[in-house]
Every structure is written in C-alpha cells, then in structure tokens.
Amino acid sequence: VNAEIIAVGSEMLTPQRVDTNSLYLTDQLNALGIEVIFKCVVGDDRALMAATIRTAIERSGLVILSGGLGPTEDDVTRDAVAEALGRPMRYDEAIFEGITAMFARLGRKVAENNKRQAMVIEGAEVLPNDRGTAPGLWIPIERGGVLLLPGPPRELTNLWEKQARARIEAITEPKVIRTRWLRVAGMGESDLDQLIAPVYTKYVNPATTILAKMGDVEVHLRARCETAEEAEALLAEVAPPIEALLGDRIYSRNGDPLETAVGHLLRDRGATAAVAESCTGGLLGARFTDAPGSSAWFRGGYLVYNADLKRALIGEFTEDPVSEPVALRLAAAAASKAGATYGVSVTGIAGPDGGTEENPVGTVWIGVAGPQGAEAKRFRFPGERSRVRTLAATYALDRLRQALIATQI
Amino acid sequence: VNAEIIAVGSEMLTPQRVDTNSLYLTDQLNALGIEVIFKCVVGDDRALMAATIRTAIERSGLVILSGGLGPTEDDVTRDAVAEALGRPMRYDEAIFEGITAMFARLGRKVAENNKRQAMVIEGAEVLPNDRGTAPGLWIPIERGGVLLLPGPPRELTNLWEKQARARIEAITEPKVIRTRWLRVAGMGESDLDQLIAPVYTKYVNPATTILAKMGDVEVHLRARCETAEEAEALLAEVAPPIEALLGDRIYSRNGDPLETAVGHLLRDRGATAAVAESCTGGLLGARFTDAPGSSAWFRGGYLVYNADLKRALIGEFTEDPVSEPVALRLAAAAASKAGATYGVSVTGIAGPDGGTEENPVGTVWIGVAGPQGAEAKRFRFPGERSRVRTLAATYALDRLRQALIATQI
Numbered sequence: 001v002n003a004e005i006i007a008v009g010s011e012m013l014t015p016q017r018v019d020t021n022s023l024y025l026t027d028q029l030n031a032l033g034i035e036v037i038f039k040c041v042v043g044d045d046r047a048l049m050a051a052t053i054r055t056a057i058e059r060s061g062l063v064i065l066s067g068g069l070g071p072t073e074d075d076v077t078r079d080a081v082a083e084a085l086g087r088p089m090r091y092d093e094a095i096f097e098g099i100t101a102m103f104a105r106l107g108r109k110v111a112e113n114n115k116r117q118a119m120v121i122e123g124a125e126v127l128p129n130d131r132g133t134a135p136g137l138w139i140p141i142e143r144g145g146v147l148l149l150p151g152p153p154r155e156l157t158n159l160w161e162k163q164a165r166a167r168i169e170a171i172t173e174p175k176v177i178r179t180r181w182l183r184v185a186g187m188g189e190s191d192l193d194q195l196i197a198p199v200y201t202k203y204v205n206p207a208t209t210i211l212a213k214m215g216d217v218e219v220h221l222r223a224r225c226e227t228a229e230e231a232e233a234l235l236a237e238v239a240p241p242i243e244a245l246l247g248d249r250i251y252s253r254n255g256d257p258l259e260t261a262v263g264h265l266l267r268d269r270g271a272t273a274a275v276a277e278s279c280t281g282g283l284l285g286a287r288f289t290d291a292p293g294s295s296a297w298f299r300g301g302y303l304v305y306n307a308d309l310k311r312a313l314i315g316e317f318t319e320d321p322v323s324e325p326v327a328l329r330l331a332a333a334a335a336s337k338a339g340a341t342y343g344v345s346v347t348g349i350a351g352p353d354g355g356t357e358e359n360p361v362g363t364v365w366i367g368v369a370g371p372q373g374a375e376a377k378r379f380r381f382p383g384e385r386s387r388v389r390t391l392a393a394t395y396a397l398d399r400l401r402q403a404l405i406a407t408q409i
Numbered sequence: 410v411n412a413e414i415i416a417v418g419s420e421m422l423t424p425q426r427v428d429t430n431s432l433y434l435t436d437q438l439n440a441l442g443i444e445v446i447f448k449c450v451v452g453d454d455r456a457l458m459a460a461t462i463r464t465a466i467e468r469s470g471l472v473i474l475s476g477g478l479g480p481t482e483d484d485v486t487r488d489a490v491a492e493a494l495g496r497p498m499r500y501d502e503a504i505f506e507g508i509t510a511m512f513a514r515l516g517r518k519v520a521e522n523n524k525r526q527a528m529v530i531e532g533a534e535v536l537p538n539d540r541g542t543a544p545g546l547w548i549p550i551e552r553g554g555v556l557l558l559p560g561p562p563r564e565l566t567n568l569w570e571k572q573a574r575a576r577i578e579a580i581t582e583p584k585v586i587r588t589r590w591l592r593v594a595g596m597g598e599s600d601l602d603q604l605i606a607p608v609y610t611k612y613v614n615p616a617t618t619i620l621a622k623m624g625d626v627e628v629h630l631r632a633r634c635e636t637a638e639e640a641e642a643l644l645a646e647v648a649p650p651i652e653a654l655l656g657d658r659i660y661s662r663n664g665d666p667l668e669t670a671v672g673h674l675l676r677d678r679g680a681t682a683a684v685a686e687s688c689t690g691g692l693l694g695a696r697f698t699d700a701p702g703s704s705a706w707f708r709g710g711y712l713v714y715n716a717d718l719k720r721a722l723i724g725e726f727t728e729d730p731v732s733e734p735v736a737l738r739l740a741a742a743a744a745s746k747a748g749a750t751y752g753v754s755v756t757g758i759a760g761p762d763g764g765t766e767e768n769p770v771g772t773v774w775i776g777v778a779g780p781q782g783a784e785a786k787r788f789r790f791p792g793e794r795s796r797v798r799t800l801a802a803t804y805a806l807d808r809l810r811q812a813l814i815a816t817q818i
Contacts, residue, residue, distance in 0.1 A: 010616075011618050015435040023424045023426075024424070038450070041447070041449070043446060043447075045446070051464075070599075071599045071602070073606070073610065108597070113602070131793070211425065281695055281699075281703070282693065282694025285691025285694070286692040289714060290690075290794075290798075292760070292794055293762070300690075300712040302712070303691070303694045303711070303712065304709050306708040308747075309747055338717075351701070353701070385699075
C-alpha cells in the first residue's frame, strides 16, 4: 500500500511555514513499510481540497490529511473529505459533550462553533484526542483508508501513536521492522558520518539514517525482514561495530533525551545537580526540569545574567565574566549554595552584541564542580544567538554526563 | 493569476528533507501579487508527474517545477512537462556546446547523458544557468506559463532573479499586497475567533487568518488590491474594529514575540525584571533572555525547584508551595534580592505527578511584584508537562505585561 499526505491550511502556503507533520508521518509510515508517493499542501478551499482528495484516493491506498479540523468556518477538512467520498456527515452529541467537559475542566465555556468539531463522516471511526478539541477520524475504504489528524504537531503525534498507527498497521502486509536508536552528544553530524560510514555503507538492510539537530545527533538502524529473528540477527551484526566506534559519546539507546539520560545517571548515584547560568538565562535549568521526576535529581539554581548577581553568588571578581576562573567559581557556588552534589555553570557571549577580540560571539565557558573537584572548558559555538544558547545548554549537560560516567558506582 | 509549485525528486519524499525552494518562490510570487494555491512534492515518476502537471495547468495560470533537470535517467521533469502539454522535444546543440564548455573550464569531460539536459520542449524559452549545467525553461501557455527551474537552491534563486521573475511579472496583472499582523496573549483561538468573526467575516478582502500556538494567537489581515492606496484603505477600515475588540490583549503589531514586547515595555520605563521559578525551572528566564539586548532589562533570578531553595529565598513558610502567599513572597523576594524593579514568580504542578485534589496537575500560581505592590493569580493549564510549563512561562510574561501597561509613563 502506498500513501499520500495532504497538509491543510492557507497559513501552510505562506513563505514562513513548513509542513513538518509530513516528515514525522513519512518517518512513521516508512517504519511500517509504507512508501509516501506524493504529498501536498492545500489551502482552506473546500472544492480544491475535495478534488485533491479524490485524486489521491484513486491512486493510493492510504490518504492522510493533517489540519483543518478546528472549530472555525475556514476549517473545512471534514466537509471536503465527506464530499470527496460522497458520504453524509452526522452530528455526534457524545463528542460535543466531551469537548464541553474538557472546556469545563479548564474553567471555560464551550463555543457554539465547537459543534463543527463534533461532525462525523459516515463510516468513520472517531479517534479521541486527549490533547485538544478536534478528534481524529479514520475512514476505512475499499483498498485502505482515509485518516484525518489535527494539525498541531503535539496533537498529531499523540493521536498517531495512540490511535492511528495500529489501524494502519492492520491494513499493511506483514513485514517486520526492528530498529536500533543511538543518541550521541558532543560531535557534529559530518564527523560522526565519517566515523561510522565505513561500517554502515556496507549494508542496504538495515538502513542507516543519521539525523542531526543542534548539538545532538541520532543514528537510526532499521532492519526490515520477513521475521523478527532475521531482523534482530541483522542488527546484532551491524550495531556493535558502530557502537564500538562511538563509545561513550552514546548517551542513550532507548530514545531518552540527554536531560533524562543525565538525570538517570545522577539518580543512580544518589546525586543532585544545581546550575548557575549567565548567557543561557534559564535554558539549562529548563532542560533539567523538562524530564518528569526531575525533582529527584535537580535542586534549582541561579540566573546570574547581570554581573551584580554573579557577585552576589561568588563574591567579588576581577577577571572577565567569560573566563575559566569565573566559570569554576560559579559551578562550585551553585553546588554549595543549593546543597547539590554537582554544580554546572555557563557563562558566555550569545550575541549578537558583546563580542570582543579575546571572546568573540559564541565563546562559552562551561564549568562542572563535584566531589572530584571542578573543571571548566571553553567552547566556541557557531551561529546566531539562539543556536549558541541551545548548544551551550546541550554541551553543559554533556559535560556533566562526562563527569558522571567517570565516577564508578 | 494563481500559482502552483511542484517540487520534484524522490529524495524530497524522505523524512529528512523539506522543500525550502517553495518557501523562497512563494515569497517572491506573493511580492508580485501572485497567490500560491497549491504545492506538492512528487517523486521521480514520469506518469504521476505528468498527471500532476496536467491538473495544475487546468486550474492555475502559473505552474513552477523545481528539480529533476539533471542528466540522469531518473531526471524526468522535462519529459513529464512535454507529455502533459502534448508537445514534442528537440535537441538543442547550442545548449550542449555550452555544457561542454562549462565542463572544459572545470577540467572535466562532458558525459553522454548530459545531452538529456540539452532537450528543449517545443515553444520553450531557454533560461541560461550560469551556476550549473541544467538550463531553466519558460513555456508560455494560453493563460500564463510553465516554469522549470533546477533544484539546487543557489541555482534556482539565481535563475529566478536573473531570468524568470521578469517573465512572470510580464504576465501578471498589477496587484499590491499589504498586511497587518497582530499578536495576542491571554486568550484561546476559538474565543478570539468568536470575538472578532463578526467583523472579519464581512470581508473577503482583506483575508483574515488566525494562527494559534501554545498561549499565543496571531491574527493576519492581508489586503490585495490594484494599488497600495486601496490596500491601505481596506486595512484602515477593517483593522481598527478588530483592534478595538482585542484591546490591550494585543501585545505586538510588528511581529515581535511576547518576550521582546515585554522587554521593550520595561526598557521604555527604565525598569528591570527578575524571576523566581519553580515548575518552569528556567523557562521563564530563558524566554526573557531570548531577546537580543535583554541585559538592558533582565537581571537574573532564582530557580527554586526544591523547597529548600524556596526557603533560602523567602524564609520559612507553612503554606502549600503552590499557593498565593508563596507566589507573592517569591515575586517580591526575586525583585528585592536581584535589585530589579519587578519580580515575577511561577510555582505550580507541571505533572505528570504531584497533583492533589486542591492543586491538580496544571495548577500554577503566577506572582508579579513591582512598585505598585504585588499580586498573584491562579491558573489551571491544560495538557501534559511541557505544555503546562510553556503556558506558565507565557502567561507569566503576560502578567508582567499587564502590570507594565497599567503603569503610565
């Protein structure tokens, strides 16, 4: 079965917006052995949408639409699909009651136009959405099905995971897919590729994908075979030499993000962390506390954006605020003042202004203080302000991770 | 005249690739008053491509294809366009000589398959490409034209600038586009829609779009007229009643994000801010410092994730940490200890654990302390951990904004 993806919404046809949902869906569909042969973006135009859907249904077994399920007049995806399939819609009181209850929990009153979201196409299964008001719809048709998902990525991915994937798997010919997922910190995409390409390029199956985003690289191995045994055997052959090359740069093998991996290393050692942040201004603390349960290992910290606040934390200093001694003292003070086992500090120049000859924009000192003493390292991150800040927070987490794995338990 | 954009290439249908050419082209077309009504990505499949092109030509005056002009067998864009238009192709010796000369300059020998790049569709104008081997093609048709551009962005943009734009301008009726962009905090998408729909639904032009993401809603008005004066007059008619309904919920009219709008309000008052964050763990500070130049108005703050750190900041307390008095004292202490004019505090239950009957997951107290005294407000945010945290940071910024605009300068 082949698939087509239709992203709906006039805002998706502006120069500012990219349809990232289709990338997620393509990845998920490929994992089920389904090929995406066509994807498109169509505005809030019912007739054009219905024509597009009709064409898609004629040539592909699976048609997925994202967006246009909201409560407003210009949300016409349901209507367009009903028109394309030539099926009537009915009002589903139970859905509207669910929406009403959700609004009530939030202390808000449901609006009359939310009734549009309770319209169901004949023959459709309703896919409950616990992250928004618009339910998804799954409409089995002769050679496959039509799937309607809400546009906001957090709702779309959640509905896909919990409701849609299993239904689509059920219409797919049985092929077994097994994956390995390595997450790697502290090296760039092309360095990593050069390192492991000699291994993975020898194999078409498993397929190897390298995905990079700001200081974080993922390696996916994907074996697709007739049986689970075959797939596992393939992975058991290819994954170990890759893991050996990457060594302790691998921070997770189960998809955990870096902050969770670091949190679990702290937890396993009965240790806690605190931060002192200058240029990241809270980003590092936000990363630490992104992980559920982080109160077990994160105590808090100090946003020392202004020099006065740095002095209040570490006392008077004559050095440049972006320097090794200040980074070391910030890390040590964060730990001792917050009563944490480890202190992590970040002080640097995120830009666009503030760069000097010695410390150009992108210069960041990261300090880690712990039971084994304190150390600091200088980084020079490329790119504009938000990239420098994100990279600084990621590398700070990785510096702490390095200190933790050096500590045997 | 409306336009459609077709990106060609099987690699563009993988989870790793985004069609950024269409964003550039959309921006360029909009500037000429041309609306993009549909865009799609199609693999290297000649029949599917020809069908897609035929559909596009039927409904839109301008069809732009990018990619698939290379020398290899799977570069079938030229063939597909010729098939869709029912026109023959001819071999153009002059083009091949140009390609041969370009290769010679690079010290390389031209390959036999480069002859494919010298095939020209009948009636097409050849658009010379000085950054690559594939020339573009411009094929005037009855109501507009079909434009073929090479896929590599530096070739595509160069050909557009030097060759294509002028040809498309020549077939365009003069149309001017003017926009208004309002950003709104503190209300949901459907509430906002209900509030302003009575105004905007009376007009097709300007077109109104409402975009929402986590606690932040944007209203775009887009007027398309024969002259700039007409477009401005239309906006001058429709925008004021919408702005009057939204009042001071509008925080920016120039696209500035909330943190920048708040920063500028502080700056204009010669004021500064500091934070005390519990459940947001740094997200609020990160938002404040996202804006370049934020050191002028943001001093820093305290991540009081752990109860000990809350006590270190405000002294002993017997109340629930998620309560009005604690929020008030955190805000006041953040301001006084950091030497800031305003203190903003966030204390709540982000989940997934930690909810109680009185304070279920999503409950957040936000405090603001300033020269006019301190106040705190209780919120109940929907959704999972990351949404609660993001909404808490956004609403905290908005609470400070409300306090600031209540202060005349």
